[in-house]
Amino acid sequence: MIPTVAPAPADADQAGSTTAAGAPVPRPGRAALTRLSRHRLLGSPGAVAGLVWLAALVIASLTAPLWLPFKTEDQDFTAVLSGPTAAHWLGTDELGRDILSRIFAAAAGTLGTSMITVIVGVGLGTILAMLAAGAGERTETAISRVTEVMMSLPGTVIILAVIGAVGTNIPLVMAILGILMSAGIYRVILGQAKSLQSQLYVDAAKVDGLGPLGISVRHVLPGLANTVVVQAALIFAVGMLIQAGLAFIGFGPPIPQPSWGGMIQGASQHVYDAPWMMVPTGAVLALTVLSANAIGNALGKAPNAAAPHLPSAADRRQRAKAVAAIAAAARDAEETGDAGTDAGAKGTLSVRNLSVGVDNAGTGTGVQLVTGVSFDVEPGTVLGLVGESGCGKTMTALSLLGLLPSGVSATGGQILWNGRNLAATPDKDMQSVRGREIALISQEPMRALDPMFTVGYQLTATIRRLRGMGRSEARAEAHSLLEKVGIVDAGRILKTYPHQISGGMAQRVAVALALSGRPKLLVADEPTTALDVTVQAEILSLLRALVKDTGMSVVMVTHDLGVVADICDQVAVMYAGHVVENGRTAAILDNPRHPYTLALLAADPHANHADSMPERLATISGQVPQPKDWPAGCRFAARCQFAGSACLEPVPLLPSSAGDGLVRCVKADQLAIEGMDWLATDVPAGRLLPVSPVSSATPEPAPEQDSIVEKDLA
Ligand SMILES: Nc1ncnc2c1ncn2[C@@H]1O[C@H](COP(=O)(O)OP(=O)(O)OP(=O)(O)O)[C@@H](O)[C@H]1O
Known part of the structure; x- marks a missing residue:
């Protein structure tokens, strides 16, 4: 979900309210005054x-x-x-x-x-x-x-x-x-x-x-x-x-x-x-x-308290600084021959070692929210970014469009797209990428639609801006786009205001709006979460058809493995700000190698066959750690049934024995060999069993005695 900071709801005006990241949320009035006084006036x-x-x-x-x-x-x-004198x-x-x-x-x-x-x-x-x-x-x-x-x-x-x-x-x-x-x-x-x-x-x-x-x-x-x-x-x-x-x-x-x-x-x-x-x-x-x-x-010139998610000039300056720093680092890497990758094939999105962090009042020393994320999205394919809430999916997705919220910016790595590194592209140049090359649809369709204007006006204006068409041509294109997204009475819908249409219809219109600039890549941030199940299925099938017909690629942010199974060719499972497992969807869903993927599947009712559905679905005890609390070792260890002392060391992303994917777990192969399942039982958080460390370069199965907690739990 795209984070927004709306004025405090009625019951949230207590002093102690915090963001998900733990930062205190200022009350809107106070926030406005702070901005007015500190950033603008002074x-x-x-x-x-x-x-x-x-x-x-x-x-x-x-x-x-x-x-x-x-x-x-x-x-x-x-x-x-008299004029001025010493006395006067x-x-x-x-x-x-x-x-x-x-x-x-x-x-x-x-x-x-x-x-x-x-x-x-x-x-x-x-x-x-x-x-x-x-x-x-x-x-x-x-x-x-x-x-x-x-x-x-x-x-x-x-x-x-x-x-x-x-x-x-x-x-x-x-x-x-x-x-x-x-x-x-x-x-x-x-x-x-x-x-x-x-x-x-x-x-x-x-x-x-x-x-x-x-x-x-x-x-x-x-x-x-x-x-x-x-x-x-x-x-x-x-x-x-x-x-x-x-x-x-x-x-x-x-x-x-x-x-x-x-x-x-x-x-x-x-x-x-x-x-x-x-x-x-x-x-x-x-x-x-x-x-x-x-x-x-x-x-x-101060940003309005009612729209605090819009970046202020100070935020924009800060972002420009972050972009310049990444560009300088990329130039240095090129000079020293450490650039790692070329700009990727045309139409392929290659994210390399991407980090996103909080700016920390412009010092660039703030907490990291996403670290070392890498993936590729080939033309005409769908990549799913999956994980629990707070794992960094949205931050990763928004960084592709340079739309990170105020105070957050990409702090390292590359987003390679059509020959340029979007992480090092200034905001004004990103404007020609957004909408035309990469578009966004979000969880809440109404975010994309302005309640003040008809659907037709909004679509036509966007088409004219992005494609330079005349009024009547744009109107015809808007009509055809609505038909393309499955709206039968497009003529009527063009005349309606957003509040006059249903959620599913609004999401179709939002998809049409995103398609206005004929983008090659669509970033879909939980596009079906706010919709009921039947409409969800319709929107997914619409996206599938669009990918097939237009050759567009999609980065799909979701926490729903059902959506992943339905539409994604590749999947990257994210946990606590980094990728813990990635690869082809079928390989990962059939043969998960990371305990977190295993746990997500065990907790998903759709992933369990009706005949073998357990009496009680598996749970994952505890919560995703806040970015400031990430441990040096495996970030999932404190919640993992299989954790051992080797998990206290940093764990690299290594080739998985299943398919062509990568996995970030020292015990991945051992788990695969032993065919362990995630148990429904809660594990006390932070429980670690002694396990010999394994070399990060060539992960070996852990010795026999380092066995799996499951045995103790049984
Ligand atoms: N504006 C912000 N400032 C500071 N931290 C933030 C901000 N927005 C998100 N975060 C933090 O960044 C981390 C990743 O958040 P992100 O929204 O990317 O997670 P997510 O996996 O997309 O979750 P969800 O599905 O709930 O949107 C979380 O710990 C979150 O609290």
Whole structure:
């Protein structure tokens, strides 16, 4: 299954929630704030400068009475309209008042009242949007009509009318400005709030009994964080400018209280005889507005909490670094003649020694999730990657497309495809591979389909993009693709939206979408897991037919040996991040050599014949170890009924005596000779019997006394 990090479900907000890898999962709101503050704000020099400027302005303004040399109303008639001097650093105005003192004295008021506009405008707009999105169509219609009326009102006239009625009460004027602006903010936020309300995790939260308020606060608001802060920064800047404009035309704070707009107005009277007077206040106002905009810009680039699976720019940079490192290693290997393999035959996928790891904050020293995986997929064949959950199948599959999740990247090895090493291919070059050469279908068909557009639009747009066809030609191709994937009434389905079709139909459409670019390789990540058994069989037979008809090859990720038996020519059994056995499907299913394969088969009801079905199916005690807990020796040893002390040493992948496959077990041959079965009995985890180590180059059967645990267990 492709990992996604959705906002925490209703019951998962406890502090201790972790990823499968054991890493703590931040709550969406906190995650958003972390990203906003750490990666974006501090990563943008403009935003950092803006923050420093605003912070300095606020501190200087609040502490002004303590350090300013002059009071705002002090007049120095010996220095009227002067430029900067030792006594008056920024000069004086027409009454000899110190401009520096007046700028800082006015700053707190200007910033504070602009914040009133932000709080009222953004707060009201956000609350209305969340209410409209969550409370149903009638409420949304009512709120939308009211905001439309608000937007049609002449704001300037209303503000002037308020000033006429109540005088220059700046906080009140700015609050009313906020109310007027909230209508626009409502419109900006509503669409996003509605989309968040329609997420599957919101449905899950509703099922869990979370009320509308809880859903809005816990699931919707965190997803709106980006938009809200960007709007806040913009409104802050606009509020400051409007306030300065009002003061300029005489509706500022009462005289002699200074205001930036009032000071600019005063300076405009002396623009010819004392032009300097305009500079300090104008520059401070401009710098403050620029600072707010720079901060808004930086925050606007932050990834949304609702889509944390999308790689941020930092993730992309990190990936680019990882790709460059692999490319450099490959070049070194070529120079020293250690490259190992050529680029493989055309249409053959050759994965060599692939490792995938967590980036660990860009240091490249994080835990490894997949190590030393190698396999080949010939044209027109299907390779199954099989294993329990957490064995690294998805990480391996996604690395073929360069689509590893944020914070994870390929750390070594080669993915050889049509003459290039995809592991060392930059993301922008991978774009021409994805869809056109290698396509993906995932477990959840709805992931591939956008609920906002009809099936026809999505298919046509994809075909046009990937194959450069005209509209009507693409439409005809979409129709034929739907027929190809077994949809009888293709014309009708083209007109439907994804939510109007069943899961099986959606998976067929997803397959058609994947075929749009006529890929040579299809990566299918558990494509039938979410479907019921009959539909599963249909999709498998569709894939089989496509492989036969088009000569396309498939990498099929599955935990179902039935699927492997049904469709795969080759199989690679993965356990704890590496391949423990691979080879031809028939050879492996008939003659498994690795105890893990043996155990998977023993635990699979379909692999046991009805007449010889045991009373109790076999189990594999324990769990797949977390990547950070992988032992140096055999990673399966702690759960293995046949483990011995030789299994404490690292085990290489060696040719299996059965067929042309490879197996990673020091006792593989001994098990084959003795014909051991995996028992239904649970084995205490970590039990190891003494077994003499065998040479890794030529595995020999273990001595008699090192026998199999089974004997003890019986
Ligand atoms: N984004 C991630 N960051 C860190 N570790 C991850 C991430 N995604 C997966 N892992 C870890 O990588 C390992 C391999 O995961 P992977 O999803 O490839 O397993 P899988 O065999 O495909 O399992 P499943 O069938 O459940 O998808 C697991 O230990 C998993 O916890």
